[in-house]
Amino acid sequence: xxFVDLIADACDIGDVxxxxxxxxxxxxxxxxxxxxxxxxxxxxxxxxxxxxYSLNLVAEEIKRRDAAGDQIPExxxxxxxxxxxxxxxxxxxxx
Numbered sequence: 001x002x003f004v005d006l007i008a009d010a011c012d013i014g015d016v017x018x019x020x021x022x023x024x025x026x027x028x029x030x031x032x033x034x035x036x037x038x039x040x041x042x043x044x045x046x047x048x049x050x051x052x053y054s055l056n057l058v059a060e061e062i063k064r065r066d067a068a069g070d071q072i073p074e075x076x077x078x079x080x081x082x083x084x085x086x087x088x089x090x091x092x093x094x095x
Contacts, residue, residue, distance in 0.1 A: 007085045013048055016086050020045045023082050027075065035073035037061060042079070048090055055083035 001009075003023045010016045021044055027033040033041060040061045042054040058080045065072045 004081050004085045007082065007089055010089055013090060016051075016089055017045050017048070020051065020082060020086050023079075027079075032075045035075045036079065042083075051083060051086045051090060055080070055087050058083060 003019060007016055007019050010019060024033075024042060024044065027036070040057040042050075042057070045051060045054070058076060062072055062076055062080060064070075065076075
């Protein structure tokens with residue numbers, strides 16, 4: 001299963017946040033975080049409100065790069081998918 005799958009199936013908000021943080025640690029462990037601009041590298045997620053904020057930062061950077069014709073690293077799309085799924089899961093299931 002992917003992190004997107006795991007987050008979509010998470011049982012509660014704590015699980016969603018834990019899985020997002022696990023994904024972020026994985027990016028650091030593999031060095032993939034180096035392909036994400038520092039200005040949008042998300043810190044550790046500690047609250048539900050961190051999720052839409054981080055999603056917006058990543059989405060805006062992807063849009064900016066696309067409009068400029070700049071290359072968008074694959075890890076940016078993965079990060080966007082993780083945050084988007086986390087936000088959707090929280091919004092549809094726990095509020």
